[in-house]
Amino acid sequence: MAENSPNTPIDAAAAADAAFAAVAGKPFPSDVFTAPDLRWAVIGCGVIANQMAESFALAGRKLAGVQNRTRAKAEAFAERWGVARVYDTPEELYADPDIDAIYITTPHNTHIKYLRGALGSGKHVLCEKSITLNSEELAEALTIADANHVQLVDATTILHMPLYREIIRRAMAGDFGQMNLAQINFGSYKEFDPKSRFYNRDLAGGALLDIGVYAITLARLFMMSLPEDVLSIANACSTGVDVTSGIVLRNPDMQMATITLSLHSKQPKRAVLSFDDCYIEVTDYPRADRATIVWTADGRREEIRAGEEAYALCYEAANLERAVAGDQVEQNMIAYTVDVMAIMTMLRRQWGIRYPEEEQA
Template sequence: MHQTKILNWGIVSTGQIADKFCTDMPFVENAKVTAVAARKLEDAEQFAQKHNIEKVYQGYQALFDDPLIDVIYVATPHNFHFQQVYAALMANKHVLCEKPITISSKEFKTLSCLAKKKNLFLMEAMWSYFLPAVLQAKKWVEQGRIGNIKHIKADFGYAVPYEPKGRMYNPELAGGCLFDMGIYPLAIAHCFKPAPLSEVNIKVQFAKTGVDNDLVILAKANEVTLSLATSFQCRLQNAALIIGDKGYIKIPNFWRAKSCALYQLDEKIEEFNDASLGWGLNHEATQVCSAIINNQIEHAIMPHSVSLLLQQQIEQIKSLF
């Protein structure tokens, strides 16, 4: 009988997204969360107890040096990603890193080169790209159900209480809504229309700390008009609309999508509801495991080229601040 290869995962950070990720890992058949590391030992111990994880480490290097660990999941604030991913790759570990994977295209190029040189898998954790509802929406587009795409509208925002020292508002922690939430609208636009941005116009507002806390982006991706927004000031609609000349697709809460609907004029023609359990992070983790087991160092759905492009788009937009 062919035995399924099990990959041992090590988790960097015990924050909210790491918690959701580990909650979903039991739905991934060829993965086991074996270790967790945090700056404070008690945080790692509490997290390990909650998620039934055998090993705990204080500090991250000890985790990277553990010979039993195959894959590292990095879920710290994004300004720490570069050094942690770099250290994990240097320790010969495959890496899945939360988005944005770095805070500059230069940093990402360094990591991409290192991963390729060491023949290791590296991917930005763009979980939205792997969600069944988003894949269904893409299928409708490919089938010509909405005709030629004319507009993509997407926004993602939540009212975030103002804490000058907190991760969201602190410029030293690469704060601001573009880095934190804005990557999602940019990524979903690229998912349905992979093209560079042109004719970029922005309306931006800033918090007292100087970071952006409300941003609207108008741009073109070839012949498609993009209307994207992100905010720390208020909850936006948090939906994506893919609008064609024959109909449109609505994806509510597109970043964690559980459903999508196909419309022609005002009539709903078809609907898809994802009945799978969990938050949805398991779809991404399953694909990462599969790619590593098949000796791939990039994933076709979220290759290095897309991560680099998103970094360049963020820089392009920031240059207009």
């Protein structure tokens, strides 16, 4: 759906609702869940947890368990989605031998706490973005996962949408030439509320971890190596979190990315990937299922489609199940997350933005 369409939903939740409505009553694709099913539980009952439950329902599956800080909310979630088990504490969930994988959907400053418990208890984990606050926390989580022989998968949708897998396949086949420049925007309008998760420093608010992770992940996915030159400038609000920023990345292969983020001004979620022989434009890129190729030689336009926006969270869960089954491509995707987290950690240090947990550490 085009960003400037009068029918475009005004926020991510509305966009997801529209995507689910578009596939209502359609057969679920047989090529999404191809590895052995795991028994899933979710921590947190917010918007994204409900989207995962709805995604599983599209596939004819159900979550097996739910844990939330407020039990009443967990019970309501379980009743709505037919979840069999409600846990009083995370520890009760971790100890359940009938759960194989846990989806963590809580605010990102709490992720490391749940990652320690879940991974340390031998559970595979799909963790919402931003997977941790910084590189040090991510390194700790990966060490725990390795020690317990379990998989940790980043739920940033960019890493899982079939569209990007298809574009990468064609790029690696030499269809486009080398990628030289990525221009990526993401602007949201969030009403300023110092207590909201978007602006509250105690909840690790700010544009970078909330929306910048999408842009930086997309840039890194199409760069041949980790950017070494990271230049930026950012504006912070009165609560001390980043609200607007401009970022330039360059790697040793001379590939560049320019990224613009805003938490208080709406702008198109648009990515343009410029190659030797074409540029590829992706609108609403976090869960995109289509893109437009414009060929340099003659201006010809080609539409490329892969996957379905409504199944974004299914792709994430399915890829974790593939990783658990031994798929090395899926197991190795976490390397992109490590690079993205390194960039975001460097950026916040440039800006002098630290969260309470980091100061205590």
